[in-house]
Amino acid sequence: MPGRSAAGVRTGVRVVVAGDRGTGKSSLISAAASDSFPEYVPAVLPPTRLPSDFYPDGVPVTIVDTSSSMESRVKLIDELKRADAVVLTYACDQPMTLSRLSTFWLPELRKLEVKASVIVVGCKLDLRDERQPMNLEQVMGPIMQQFREIETCIECSSATLIQVPDVFYYAQKAVLHPTAPLFDQEKQSLKPRCIRALKRIFMLCDHDMDGALSDAELNEFQVKCFNAPLQPAEIVGVKRVVQERIRGGVGDLGLTLEGFLFLHALFIEKGRLETTWAVLRKFGYDDDLKLRDDILPTPTKHAPDQSVELTNEAVDFLRGIFQLYDIDNDGSLQPSEIDDIFVTAPESPWSVGPYVDAAERTALGNLTLNGFLSEWALMTYLDPSCSLANLICIGYGGDPTSALRVTRRRSADRKRQRTERNVFHCFVFGPKRSGKSALLNSFLGRPFSSNYTPTNGVRYATNVVEEIGGTQKTLILQEIPEDGVRKFLLNKECLAACDVAVFLYDSSDEYSWKRSRELLLDVARQGEESGYGVPCLLIAAKDDLDPYPMALQNSVTQQLGMEAPIPVGVKLRDSKTVFSRIINAAEHPHLSIPETEKGKKKKQYRRLVNSSLMFVSVGAAVAVVGLAAYRAYAARKNT
Structure with a gap:
C-alpha cells in the first residue's frame, strides 16, 4: 500500500497544492520549507519534503506543487489522483479566486473522483484590503456544507509567515487522523462503524464484564493506549465531565458504554481526533475501521486447488x-x-450478497x-x-x-484416493429452465415454485449434509448460469476450486439433455487441458414428466466413464439423496472424472510410450545380463 508500512502504519504523506494561477501556491510551499519568505520563486517548484521531525506525529510530508495551465493539465490530474491530501489555494486579495473554488476546483475534484481530504487555504492574508474584512466561517460555512470533503479552512501569509506551518500540519492531520470514517458532520454524531469499533474496545477493556469501566479498568485502558496512567484527580475529572453532559454516562460501577462513546464524540468535536485514532489503532483498526491485515494471520493457499x-x-x-x-x-x-x-x-x-440468501432458514426467516x-x-x-x-x-x-486451516491439494487427494476436507464446493451447470435454481432452493429446504426467474450473477446455496454414520459435511452449491459458462471456462484455473460438478437437464426435453451433454464435454475438456479434472454427475431433473429415452442418456455416461444420470423430481419428492451422492463423489475425487475421446487417446499414447520405454529398459537389462554371462563363460573356458 502506498505510503504505508507492512503493518499498515503511514510512512509518508503526499500533499498536492492546487489552485488558480497567482494565488501563492509556490510561495506557500517555499515559506513552509525554509521558514522564510522567498524573494524569488520559480513558476512550479519541484517536490518538497518536510522531514519526519517537522511535526509531532513523526511522519514526513512530501509537498507537490502544480501548474493550473492547460498545458500541464494531464500532469495536474495525475498528481491529484495520487494525493493523500489536497491543499486548494485562493488569494485573499482576489475574491474571484475564492469563488472559483466552488465553481471549478471542488466540482473538478469530484469529477476526477479524487478521494483525498481537502484543505482550503487563503494565501496573501497580508494583502487583503482592511476596508473589506471577511468572516471566514460565514463565507466558508455554506461551501463546506456543500462539499463535505473539505476538512478545514485556514488563511495565511507567506510574507509574514502567519499560520504557514499550520497549513501542512492540518493537511497531514487530515490524512493521519481523518474525520470522515469517525464522525458524521451533518448529523453531528459518531458513525455506525466507529460506534461498533469503540463498543468492541469497551467490551475488551471491561474485564469483569459488568457493563462499566471501573477506575482500575479505565486506568489500564489509558496505559495501554497512551503509555501513561491517569491520576486519581484526572479520573474524577473525566467522570465529572461525562456526568455533567450525559445522563447514564457514569454509573455506580464506573464509566458506562454510553459515557465512553460520549467522550470520543467530545474529543472529535473539540478537534482532538488523534486521541480517538490512537485508541482505534492500538486495538488494530485501519483507516476504514477494519482490523488490519497484519494482525490477521490468515493462512495462505499455495495452490489454486487448495x-x-x-x-x-x-x-x-x-x-x-x-x-x-x-x-x-x-x-x-x-x-x-x-x-x-x-x-x-x-x-x-451476511446482509449482502453472496451471503444474504445462501443458507437454510425457518418459515419465519x-x-x-x-x-x-x-x-x-x-x-x-x-x-x-x-x-x-x-x-x-x-x-x-x-x-x-x-x-x-488450509486443505491439502485436490490433485494430492486424487492420488491418495481420499480427502480430509469438511467443506465441498460444487458447481451446478445446466441450460436455462433445467431446474438449477430449484435444486439450490430444495437444498435450503424451500418449497418448489413454478415461477421461472433466471439467475443473474453469482448465486450460492450452502448447507450441512449428514452422511451415513452420522458424520457431517458442508456442501456449497454454486449456480453457473448458462450464459456465463463460456466466459467462466476462459479462466484456465476455473475448475481448481471445484470438488465436484453436476450437470442438470430437463429429462423431458431433448434439447435440454443435448445442451447439458455439451456443457459436460466442455468442462471435461477444460479439466483435461488444465489438469484440474473433477468428478462429474448428471442429474435428470423433472423426472415426474415424460422422460427422454434413458437408454441414450446411459450410453453417454458409459462412454465417459461416469455414473448413470440421477433422477430427481424436486417438485414431487424429497431430493436429499442427491446431495449425499454429490458429497460421496467429492469424497472420492479419483472417480467419476469424465474422459473425452481426446483424453482417452492421450492416455493410450502415454501408456504406449511407457510400454515402449519399459520394453527398451527390459531389453537393455537382458543385454547387460547376457553380456555379463558371456564374459563369465569366456573366463571359465580360458582357465
Whole structure:
C-alpha cells in the first residue's frame, strides 16, 4: 500500500497544492520549507519534503506543487489522483479566486473522483484590503456544507509567515487522523462503524464484564493506549465531565458504554481526533475501521486447488455463540439476534450478497444452526481474511492461527484416493429452465415454485449434509448460469476450486439433455487441458414428466466413464439423496472424472510410450545380463 508500512502504519504523506494561477501556491510551499519568505520563486517548484521531525506525529510530508495551465493539465490530474491530501489555494486579495473554488476546483475534484481530504487555504492574508474584512466561517460555512470533503479552512501569509506551518500540519492531520470514517458532520454524531469499533474496545477493556469501566479498568485502558496512567484527580475529572453532559454516562460501577462513546464524540468535536485514532489503532483498526491485515494471520493457499476451512476449535466456538444468542432456545436465530452477534464487527456481513440468501432458514426467516455454521463455512471459503476478522470481532479468544486451516491439494487427494476436507464446493451447470435454481432452493429446504426467474450473477446455496454414520459435511452449491459458462471456462484455473460438478437437464426435453451433454464435454475438456479434472454427475431433473429415452442418456455416461444420470423430481419428492451422492463423489475425487475421446487417446499414447520405454529398459537389462554371462563363460573356458 502506498505510503504505508507492512503493518499498515503511514510512512509518508503526499500533499498536492492546487489552485488558480497567482494565488501563492509556490510561495506557500517555499515559506513552509525554509521558514522564510522567498524573494524569488520559480513558476512550479519541484517536490518538497518536510522531514519526519517537522511535526509531532513523526511522519514526513512530501509537498507537490502544480501548474493550473492547460498545458500541464494531464500532469495536474495525475498528481491529484495520487494525493493523500489536497491543499486548494485562493488569494485573499482576489475574491474571484475564492469563488472559483466552488465553481471549478471542488466540482473538478469530484469529477476526477479524487478521494483525498481537502484543505482550503487563503494565501496573501497580508494583502487583503482592511476596508473589506471577511468572516471566514460565514463565507466558508455554506461551501463546506456543500462539499463535505473539505476538512478545514485556514488563511495565511507567506510574507509574514502567519499560520504557514499550520497549513501542512492540518493537511497531514487530515490524512493521519481523518474525520470522515469517525464522525458524521451533518448529523453531528459518531458513525455506525466507529460506534461498533469503540463498543468492541469497551467490551475488551471491561474485564469483569459488568457493563462499566471501573477506575482500575479505565486506568489500564489509558496505559495501554497512551503509555501513561491517569491520576486519581484526572479520573474524577473525566467522570465529572461525562456526568455533567450525559445522563447514564457514569454509573455506580464506573464509566458506562454510553459515557465512553460520549467522550470520543467530545474529543472529535473539540478537534482532538488523534486521541480517538490512537485508541482505534492500538486495538488494530485501519483507516476504514477494519482490523488490519497484519494482525490477521490468515493462512495462505499455495495452490489454486487448495481451500481454507474453519478448524474444529472455531466451529465449537461458533456453536457456543449460537447457543448464547438463541435466547428463546428454539434452535434458530432471528435477524435481530444475528445483528447482535455482529454488533462489534464493522457490519453484519451476511446482509449482502453472496451471503444474504445462501443458507437454510425457518418459515419465519430465522437462521438455523446448520444455516449459521454454513454461512460461516461459505464466508471462510470465499474470504478467509474477512471470516477471521469477524471471528475476532465477535470474541474468538483462541490463538487466531488456530481458527482456520488450509486443505491439502485436490490433485494430492486424487492420488491418495481420499480427502480430509469438511467443506465441498460444487458447481451446478445446466441450460436455462433445467431446474438449477430449484435444486439450490430444495437444498435450503424451500418449497418448489413454478415461477421461472433466471439467475443473474453469482448465486450460492450452502448447507450441512449428514452422511451415513452420522458424520457431517458442508456442501456449497454454486449456480453457473448458462450464459456465463463460456466466459467462466476462459479462466484456465476455473475448475481448481471445484470438488465436484453436476450437470442438470430437463429429462423431458431433448434439447435440454443435448445442451447439458455439451456443457459436460466442455468442462471435461477444460479439466483435461488444465489438469484440474473433477468428478462429474448428471442429474435428470423433472423426472415426474415424460422422460427422454434413458437408454441414450446411459450410453453417454458409459462412454465417459461416469455414473448413470440421477433422477430427481424436486417438485414431487424429497431430493436429499442427491446431495449425499454429490458429497460421496467429492469424497472420492479419483472417480467419476469424465474422459473425452481426446483424453482417452492421450492416455493410450502415454501408456504406449511407457510400454515402449519399459520394453527398451527390459531389453537393455537382458543385454547387460547376457553380456555379463558371456564374459563369465569366456573366463571359465580360458582357465
